[in-house]
Amino acid sequence: MSVLKANFLLSRPGFTLDIQCEIETQVTGIFGPSGAGKTSFLHVLAGLETPDHGSVFIQDHEVFNASKKLNLPPEKRKIGYVFQEGRLFPHLNVAQNLKYGLKQHLNLSKEVADLLKISDIISKKVSQISGGQAQRVAIGRALLSSPDILVLDEPFSALDKNLRQHIISLLKPLIKKFNIPMLVISHDLSDLLMLSDQLMIIHDGKCAGQGSYYDLIGQKEAFVEMSKSGLINSIELKVDYIDKEKGLLMLSHDDCQICAESRLNGNSFFDEKQVTIFLRPEDVTLALHRIEDISIQNQIEGKIEKLITTDNKVLCVIDHGFKLIAEVTLATKQKMKLEEGAKIWSLFKAAAIKMNSRGAVNSSELY
Amino acid sequence: MELFDFTYKELQAIGLSIQVATICAVVSLPIAVGVGWLLARKSFRGKWFLDGFVQLPLVLPPVTIGYVLLVVFGVRGFIGKFLMEHFDIRISFTFWAAVLASIIVSFPLVVRAIKVAIEMVDIELESAARTLGAGPWKTFFTITVPLAFPGIFSGFILSFARCLGEFGATITFAGNIIGQTQTLPLAIYSAMEVPGGEMIAFRLAMVSIILSFMAMVGSEYLNRKLVKKS
Numbered sequence: 122m123s124v125l126k127a128n129f130l131l132s133r134p135g136f137t138l139d140i141q142c143e144i145e146t147q148v149t150g151i152f153g154p155s156g157a158g159k160t161s162f163l164h165v166l167a168g169l170e171t172p173d174h175g176s177v178f179i180q181d182h183e184v185f186n187a188s189k190k191l192n193l194p195p196e197k198r199k200i201g202y203v204f205q206e207g208r209l210f211p212h213l214n215v216a217q218n219l220k221y222g223l224k225q226h227l228n229l230s231k232e233v234a235d236l237l238k239i240s241d242i243i244s245k246k247v248s249q250i251s252g253g254q255a256q257r258v259a260i261g262r263a264l265l266s267s268p269d270i271l272v273l274d275e276p277f278s279a280l281d282k283n284l285r286q287h288i289i290s291l292l293k294p295l296i297k298k299f300n301i302p303m304l305v306i307s308h309d310l311s312d313l314l315m316l317s318d319q320l321m322i323i324h325d326g327k328c329a330g331q332g333s334y335y336d337l338i339g340q341k342e343a344f345v346e347m348s349k350s351g352l353i354n355s356i357e358l359k360v361d362y363i364d365k366e367k368g369l370l371m372l373s374h375d376d377c378q379i380c381a382e383s384r385l386n387g388n389s390f391f392d393e394k395q396v397t398i399f400l401r402p403e404d405v406t407l408a409l410h411r412i413e414d415i416s417i418q419n420q421i422e423g424k425i426e427k428l429i430t431t432d433n434k435v436l437c438v439i440d441h442g443f444k445l446i447a448e449v450t451l452a453t454k455q456k457m458k459l460e461e462g463a464k465i466w467s468l469f470k471a472a473a474i475k476m477n478s479r480g481a482v483n484s485s486e487l488y
Numbered sequence: 489m490e491l492f493d494f495t496y497k498e499l500q501a502i503g504l505s506i507q508v509a510t511i512c513a514v515v516s517l518p519i520a521v522g523v524g525w526l527l528a529r530k531s532f533r534g535k536w537f538l539d540g541f542v543q544l545p546l547v548l549p550p551v552t553i554g555y556v557l558l559v560v561f562g563v564r565g566f567i568g569k570f571l572m573e574h575f576d577i578r579i580s581f582t583f584w585a586a587v588l589a590s591i592i593v594s595f596p597l598v599v600r601a602i603k604v605a606i607e608m609v610d611i612e613l614e615s616a617a618r619t620l621g622a623g624p625w626k627t628f629f630t631i632t633v634p635l636a637f638p639g640i641f642s643g644f645i646l647s648f649a650r651c652l653g654e655f656g657a658t659i660t661f662a663g664n665i666i667g668q669t670q671t672l673p674l675a676i677y678s679a680m681e682v683p684g685g686e687m688i689a690f691r692l693a694m695v696s697i698i699l700s701f702m703a704m705v706g707s708e709y710l711n712r713k714l715v716k717k718s
Contacts (some may be wrong), residue, residue, distance in 0.1 A: 196621045210631060221622070
C-alpha cells in the first residue's frame with residue numbers, strides 16, 4: 122500500500138508545481154530551497170490548493186482527480202497538518218486546542234499530552250506558552266484528529282537548534298506509537314536525517330529526486346540541492362558508557378566503537394539509549410591502514426561502496442555497518458588509488474562529532 | 489419637576505424607538521454577518537456591485553431612501569401591491585415600515601464593522617480548522633465568529649444606535665403616526681413644530697442623547713473586555 126501517490130500540475134502566475142511521486146516509507150523528509158514549492162505541495166495534498174490537472178491518492182484513497190471532478194474538501198482528507206507557525210486557536214486554551222479535531226470515541230489526549238510533555242500546560246492560554254510548547258501542542262492537535270497521514274510544514278523553523286532537536290526526540294516515539302506515515306518539510310538536512318527514512322527533493326516546482334540520503338547523493342540534481350545546505354553524516358548509535366577519566370562518551374554500532382567528547386551530551390546522556398551523531402564529510406580522513414601514534418580517537422574499517430566525483434572533489438560513501446560519507450580531493454583519490462569495493466579506514470576526531478545536546482536546553486522553555 | 493414630567497405620548501415615542509432599534513439590530517445582524525463574510529472572504533463576479541449596493545444608503549439622503557421604499561413597498565409599489573393583494577399585508581405607514589427604514593439605513597454600518605472584523609481573523613486559522621476535520625459551518629461558528637465577535641458586537645450596537653437616530657427615511661416611508669411610527673426623533677421634530685413645545689423637545693433630546701451615549705459607551709466597554717479576554 123502506498124502512503125501517497127501524487128501526479129498533478131498546479132499553475133499559478135510565475136510558478137508551476139509539477140509533481141509525480143509515489144511515497145511508500147513511513148517518514149519522508151521533503152527538502153528543497155525556499156520558493157521551490159514544498160509548502161504548495163503539502164497544500165495540494167491537504168486540499169488547501171487545487172491543482173489544474175492530475176490526481177492525488179492518500180493511503181490508496183483518491184482525494185483529488187481533475188478529470189473526474191473529484192476534489193475532497195480538507196476536512197474529508199484525514200491529513201493532520203502541522204503548520205510552520207503552529208496556528209493554535211488564540212481564543213481556546215491548550216486543552217481545547219488539542220481536542221478541537223478529536224473524535225468522540227477516542228480518549229488519547231492525555232497519552233499524547235504526556236508523550237509530548239505538555240500535560241502541565243494543558244489549562245494555559247495559548248498566549249502564555251512558549252514557541253516550543255506551541256509547536257508541540259500543534260503536533261498533538263494534529264495527531265488527535267486521527268489522521269491517515271501527518272504532514273509537518275517546517276515545524277521547527279521558528280525554534281532554536283536545541284529545542285528543535287528536543288522536539289524531534291519526542292516525535293520519534295510518537296511516530297512509532299501511532300504508526301502514522303509522516304511527511305516533514307525542513308530546510309535543515311540534519312533534522313530531516315534524524316527523522317526520516319527517505320528524502321524527496323523539490324526544486325523549482327519539480328521532484329528532483331527521491332530515495333535514501335545516500336542514494337540521492339549519487340544523483341546530480343539532488344546532490345547539488347543538498348550540497349547547498351552542506352552535506353552531513355547522520356548516524357544513530359547506541360550509548361555504551363561514559364569514560365570519565367578520559368572524558369569520552371563511548372558509543373557503538375554493532376561491533377564498531379566510536380568515541381565522542383563526553384561534555385557533548387550534557388548531563389542527560391544517561392536518559393538516552395540511542396543518540397544521533399553528526400559528522401561533516403570534510404572532517405573524515407581516509408587511510409589505507411590503521412595508524413598508530415596519532416591523536417585521532419576514531420579509526421574504523423569499512424568498504425568503499427560508492428565514489429561520487431564532482432567538479433573538484435570526491436565523495437566516498439563508505440560502509441561501516443552504517444554509511445559514512447568522506448570528502449577528499451581528486452588528487453587524494455588518485456594518490457590513494459581509491460576505488461569502489463576497496464577496504465578503507467575512516468579516521469575522525471572525537472571533537473569533530475556533534476550531537477543532540479538535550480542538557481543544554483533551558484528547562485523552563487521545555488516544560 | 490417639568491423636566492422629568494413625561495407624558496404618555498412621549499413615553500410611547502421612547503418605547504417605540506427602543507422597540508424599533510432592537511428589532512432592527514436583531515434582524516440586521518445575521519444578514520449582515522452573512523454579507524460581511526461574503527465580502528470579506530469570497531471572490532465572485534459582481535462583488536464590487538454588491539459592495540457598492542450595500543454601502544449606498546450610507547451616502548444617499550435618507551429621504552431618498554424613504555422615497556424608494558415607498559415606491560417599492562407602498563400600496564401601489566410593485567412589492568407592496570403584491571403583498572396587499574395576496575396576503576392583505578400593508579407595510580408603508582406602519583410600525584414595520586419604521587423597522588424596515590431603520591434596517592436599510594443602518595445596514596451599511598453593521599456590514600462594514602463585521603466585514604472588517606472578519607477580515608482581521610487570520611484566514612490561516614480557518615484552514616487549520618478545516619484540516620482538523622471541521623467543515624465550513626463548524627469552522628465559521630467555532631473559529632471565525634468567536635474571533636470576530638468584538639467587531640460583530642460593535643456592529644450590533646452601531647445598528648441599534650443608528651436606528652435610534654433615524655429620521656428622514658422613517659418620516660417619508662412610515663409617516664409620523666403617534667403610537668405607531670412616531671419614534672424619538674420624529675417626536676422631537678413634532679414638538680419643535682408646536683408653539684410652546686420646547687420643553688418637550690428638550691426632554692426628548694436629552695433622552696435621545698442619553699440612550700445613544702449609553703449604547704456607545706456600553707459597546708466600547710464590552711468590546712474592550714472582550715478584546716482583553718481573547
